[in-house]
Amino acid sequence: MRGAILYAPGDVRFEERDDPRIIKPTDAIIRMSATCVCGSDLWPYRGFNPTAEPSPMGHEYCGIVEEVGREVTSVKPGQFVIGSFFASDNTCPICRAGYQSSCQHAEFVGGAQAPVLRVPLADGTLVATPGVPSKDMIPSLLSTSDVFGTGWFAAEAANVKPGMTVAVVGDGAVGLLGVLSAKQMGAERIIAMSRHEARQKLAREFGATDIVTERGDEGVARIKDLTNGIGADAVLECVGTQESMKQAIGSTRKGGYVSYVGVPHGVQLEGQELFFAHVHLHGGPAPVRRFLPKLIDLVLNGKVSPGKVFDLTLPLEQVAEGYRAMDERRAIKTLLCP
Numbered sequence: 244m245r246g247a248i249l250y251a252p253g254d255v256r257f258e259e260r261d262d263p264r265i266i267k268p269t270d271a272i273i274r275m276s277a278t279c280v281c282g283s284d285l286w287p288y289r290g291f292n293p294t295a296e297p298s299p300m301g302h303e304y305c306g307i308v309e310e311v312g313r314e315v316t317s318v319k320p321g322q323f324v325i326g327s328f329f330a331s332d333n334t335c336p337i338c339r340a341g342y343q344s345s346c347q348h349a350e351f352v353g354g355a356q357a358p359v360l361r362v363p364l365a366d367g368t369l370v371a372t373p374g375v376p377s378k379d380m381i382p383s384l385l386s387t388s389d390v391f392g393t394g395w396f397a398a399e400a401a402n403v404k405p406g407m408t409v410a411v412v413g414d415g416a417v418g419l420l421g422v423l424s425a426k427q428m429g430a431e432r433i434i435a436m437s438r439h440e441a442r443q444k445l446a447r448e449f450g451a452t453d454i455v456t457e458r459g460d461e462g463v464a465r466i467k468d469l470t471n472g473i474g475a476d477a478v479l480e481c482v483g484t485q486e487s488m489k490q491a492i493g494s495t496r497k498g499g500y501v502s503y504v505g506v507p508h509g510v511q512l513e514g515q516e517l518f519f520a521h522v523h524l525h526g527g528p529a530p531v532r533r534f535l536p537k538l539i540d541l542v543l544n545g546k547v548s549p550g551k552v553f554d555l556t557l558p559l560e561q562v563a564e565g566y567r568a569m570d571e572r573r574a575i576k577t578l579l580c581p
C-alpha cells in the first residue's frame with residue numbers, strides 16, 4: 244500500500260509502505276474510511292521536532308475492521324470502529340481512573356495517513372458504532388478520534404460548568420471544538436480568541452458569544468474588560484506556545500481553571516508568577532478513549548457537527564497539499580479520503 248511519510252521539514256511524500264499485519268494476538272487491522280492531518284503533525288512538518296528518519300504520519304482514524312488477532316473479542320470484521328491515537332488496554336488502574344492516554348500499556352498509533360492501519364490492544368482501544376454509518380457522518384465520527392475528543396477534554400479539564408464564562412485560546416480545530424464542547428457543557432459565555440475571519444465564523448456557529456482578536460497582554464486585558472476585571476472562570480489553552488500559555492493563565496480569574504491540550508513547545512512557567520496566578524492547571528494528552536462512547540452518541544444523534552472543522556477534503560494521495568494548506572493556514576483541517 245501507499246501512505247504518507249515525512250522525510251524532512253516541509254517534505255511529506257505519498258510512498259510505498261509495508262502492508263500492516265497482525266503482529267500481536269490483541270491487534271486489529273482496519274481499512275480506513277477517512278483520515279486527516281492533525282495540528283500536531285505540523286510541529287515536525289515545520290521542523291520544530293527533528294525528523295531523524297523517514298516517519299509514517301497520521302494518528303486519527305476510523306474505518307471497517309478487516310481482521311483481528313485471536314485474542315480480540317470486542318470487535319469483529321465488518322464493524323465500523325473508531326479509536327484514539329493512544330492504544331490502551333482500558334483495564335489498568337490508570338485507564339480505570341479515566342486517563343487511557345497514559346495507560347500502563349499505552350502504545351502510540353502512528354501511520355494512519357494510509358488506506359490500512361494496525362491498531363494494538365484492539366479490545367481496549369476501539370469502539371464500534373451500532374451499524375455502518377452513512378458517508379455524510381464520517382467526518383464528524385472521524386473527529387471523535389482526536390480533535391473533538393481533545394476539545395472535549397480541554398473543556399472538561401477546565402471544569403466547564405453551566406453558567407460559566409469560558410475563554411478559548413487558539414482557533415485551530417481543537418480550539419474550535421473546545422468552544423463546541425463548552426457550549427454542550429452549558430457555558431453561558433464563550434470568548435473565542437481568533438483573528439481569522441473564517442475561524443471566527445465557525446467559532447460563533449459552535450457557540451462563541453464573543454470574539455477577541457488581541458493577543459498576549461492585550462488579549463488578557465481584553466478578557467478582563469469583558470469580565471468586569473475578574474477574568475474567565477475556565478480557560479482552554481489549545482496551542483502550546485509560551486505566549487498562549489501565558490495568555491491563558493493571565494485570562495483566568497483567581498481560583499479558576501486552565502486546561503492545556505496543545506503539545507507544549509518551549510513553554511516554561513515561572514514559580515512566583517504561577518503561585519500568585521492562583522489557578523488550577525490540568526492538561527496533557529487527551530484521554531480520548533474515555534469520551535468516545537459519549538461523543539459518538541452525540542454525533543450519531545445529530546446533536547453536534549464537529550466535522551465542520553474539515554474545510555478541505557483531498558484524496559489521500561494529495562496528502563502533501565493537505566499539509567501545505569494547513570501550514571499556510573489556508574485550511575483549518577484537511578480530511579483525507581483513501
Ligand SMILES: [Zn+2]
Nearest residue numbers: 281283303389
Ligand atoms: Zn491529532
Ligand SMILES: [Zn+2]
Nearest residue numbers: 335338346347
Ligand atoms: Zn490501561
